[in-house]
Amino acid sequence: MASPVKVCVTGAAGQIGYSLVYMIGSGAVFGPNTPVSLHLLDIPPMMGALEGVCMEIADCALPCVRDVVPTADPAVAFNDIDAAFLVGAMPRKEGMERKDLLAANVKIFKVQGEALDKYAKKSVKVLVVGNPANTNALICSQYAPTIPKENFSAMTRLDQNRAQAQIAARLGVPVAEVKNCIIWGNHSSTQFPDVRHATVNGKPVYEAVNDDAWLMGDFISTVQKRGGAVIAARKLSSAMSAAKAACDHMSSWWNGTPDGQFVSMGVFSDGSYDTAPGVMFSFPVHIKDRKWSIVQGLPIDDFAKGKLEATGKELCEERDDAMSVCAAAQ
Numbered sequence: 001m002a003s004p005v006k007v008c009v010t011g012a013a014g015q016i017g018y019s020l021v022y023m024i025g026s027g028a029v030f031g032p033n034t035p036v037s038l039h040l041l042d043i044p045p046m047m048g049a050l051e052g053v054c055m056e057i058a059d060c061a062l063p064c065v066r067d068v069v070p071t072a073d074p075a076v077a078f079n080d081i082d083a084a085f086l087v088g089a090m091p092r093k094e095g096m097e098r099k100d101l102l103a104a105n106v107k108i109f110k111v112q113g114e115a116l117d118k119y120a121k122k123s124v125k126v127l128v129v130g131n132p133a134n135t136n137a138l139i140c141s142q143y144a145p146t147i148p149k150e151n152f153s154a155m156t157r158l159d160q161n162r163a164q165a166q167i168a169a170r171l172g173v174p175v176a177e178v179k180n181c182i183i184w185g186n187h188s189s190t191q192f193p194d195v196r197h198a199t200v201n202g203k204p205v206y207e208a209v210n211d212d213a214w215l216m217g218d219f220i221s222t223v224q225k226r227g228g229a230v231i232a233a234r235k236l237s238s239a240m241s242a243a244k245a246a247c248d249h250m251s252s253w254w255n256g257t258p259d260g261q262f263v264s265m266g267v268f269s270d271g272s273y274d275t276a277p278g279v280m281f282s283f284p285v286h287i288k289d290r291k292w293s294i295v296q297g298l299p300i301d302d303f304a305k306g307k308l309e310a311t312g313k314e315l316c317e318e319r320d321d322a323m324s325v326c327a328a329a330q
């Protein structure tokens with residue numbers, strides 16, 4: 001039997017964590033024959049709830065789960081890990097400004113970056129889910145200087161899955177027939193869901209849908225606002241779909257993307273597509289041997305250019321705000 005993949009989930013007692021630990025334990029990410037060791041981190045007041053999650057993992061009798069380590073100590077949670085799902089974050093409270101939320105979360109991801117740097121394997125793959133995901137991932141990497149920056153990414157896969165599902169519903173086709181939807185930029189309402197390069201059964205989506213006004217209007221705003229629509233209906237934010245997307249993201253990173261297909265991930269910009277170098281920008285990427293590369297050469301029309309600029313501008317502002325929070329906390 002292979003030695004287990006050591007996987008950390010932070011915020012493991014929360015909503016997303018509840019679905020995510022089951023999916024990882026079921027073999028959905030690292031394979032049905034790969035044992036996993038689950039390191040579950042949450043904050044001290046949540047240790048009771050986390051204990052309950054551990055009981056349920058045991059009661060699932062999952063063959064892949066070798067052992068489970070519940071803890072409130074990042075040194076234990078990140079010890080020698082191969083993969084990290086950083087879900088735990090401060091939720092937005094009533095009356096809280098976006099800037100206050102950013103400040104609270106940036107501090108969490110600074111501390112976790114430092115702990116990853118100290119305790120995790122240098123090959124660790126870090127996926128940041130907790131919001132603001134792109135900027136949290138940037139800060140986390142900044143404070144983990146001995147881990148390659150390519151090992152940090154932010155989740156926009158839920159937005160990609162939402163875009164794919166909207167197109168499939170519109171055309172009345174199974175969701176798997178829709179490929180290569182792209183999310184550009186920030187995981188926020190400025191993101192640009194783009195199906196200009198997407199296909200359905202090999203045919204361009206723009207041709208199959210044959211309604212440019214919808215694709216350039218309501219389709220984009222539906223995907224951008226889908227998180228809010230789920231909150232309005234459920235009174236809680238997306239959790240099952242967020243956990244599924246986190247598994248999809250890590251599975252693509254671990255196992256690679258099929259030839260001719262790409263997925264969207266928030267990764268360090270190298271300036272591709274005229275974006276600001278150094279921000280965590282969501283791009284279409286190919287993945288091979290656990291290394292992503294930005295898909296190059298896609299034609300960008302004026303409509304897309306404007307959208308990329310707007311979301312890139314927001315990411316630069318978030319980065320500047322986050323850096324000043326970190327500098328003030330030194």
Ligand SMILES: NC(=O)c1ccc[n+]([C@@H]2O[C@H](COP(=O)([O-])OP(=O)(O)OC[C@H]3O[C@@H](n4cnc5c(N)ncnc54)[C@H](O)[C@@H]3O)[C@@H](O)[C@H]2O)c1
Binds near residue numbers: 155
């Ligand atoms: N990127 C995306 O697509 C996406 C989608 C959905 C949700 N999210 C974000 O994911 C995060 C989690 O969502 P949720 O619904 O599971 O929230 P939740 O409030 O149910 O759970 C969050 C958990 O994180 C824990 N936590 C807080 N600070 C922590 C710390 N410093 N270390 C470890 N754990 C800590 C909390 O105690 C809680 O158990 C939120 O920031 C949410 O906005 C992102």
